[in-house]
Amino acid sequence: MEVLIDDSLLIKRYINGDEKALETLINRHNQRISGFIYSKVNDRDITEDIFQDTFIKVIRTLKRGTYSEEGKFLPWVMRIAHNLIIDHFRKTSRMPMFEGSDSFNIFSFVSDDRLNIEKQLIKDQIDCDLNLLIEELPEDQKQVLLMRIYKDMSFKEISEITGVSINTALGRMRYALINLRKIIDKNNIVLTN
Template sequence: MTNYTLMADDELVKLFCAGQNNAFDELLLRYKDRLYSYISYLVKNDDMADDLFQETFVKAIMTIRQGRYQSSGKFYAWLTRIAHNLLIDQFREESNLTLVYNDEKENGWQTLQGYVEPTRESQLANEQVLADVRRLMEHLPAEQREMVYMRYYKGLSFKEIVDLTGLGINTALGRMRYAILNMRKMAKQYHINLY
């Protein structure tokens, strides 16, 4: 049995590329607490920190699997750069939203969206996107469909999904990645706009 704990990060990445998923599990164990603390310190919102943490590891897995990871001996720095870029993207996306302070809440800053009724047009657009996603989900393999359902329709974090299903974090992230890739491919094939 291979002892991954004694290996350097770049060795583990190479083993993961070669199909040894346990090598990535070791990388996850090494850096999950530090990375989560880094993200949590920046965003000061547990839900957002959970989402960014999960997105960071999904992006890391996708980049490594696509052979685009450049070995530099600084795996953790690379992870934090991914998290930082995702955070910037998140703030850019939300930069057009007006923030208001609600002193009845612990983390009082909220977007004005929480106080404004959505227009009927935006409700219809959201309903159409959800209907399209449900139709696409029907064509996914069962394990991918289950992952999408638990994550987006039940609102479970990857940690909760792993606890419920008994899967490894790498397996859960991988299934979600393939589900999203398959749904994007189907959406493109059938000219469905999911935005």
């Protein structure tokens, strides 16, 4: 028959280096402490976390020798767990967790519009390929295309800088695009992201 050793004796043994005594204490009070935590937080994973943090505090206090035998072991551990539960609710009220449902998904409203790393790599490759294609264009067409697309200039501004009419600038832009498409088709280049 197994003799039930008192908690206070197990604590003394543990403080004196008997690690097995801690195992006995944890197993003895596991269900009561876990049940207490679960009754407050209603979540098994959070219960597990708080249980772990509670015993980390217990271990540190016992090992540091600051545990005083004023009360009983279990109520003391329960008080630690209770304080950690309060901390948990304080944290969650500062940072409330929202869980979506089938009919409502928060990510429909909040999203990160940056490209993922794969798409960014493809985009960089396309930009690089496009620069090479633009280099193949006749100088006058290339000049108009660069000013319009990369410098975001109006055709009026382009015409003033290049000293040609707006219609000529428009025509050069049109031919630049036609020629780019021709080069792309001729070389079977795929530019998509």
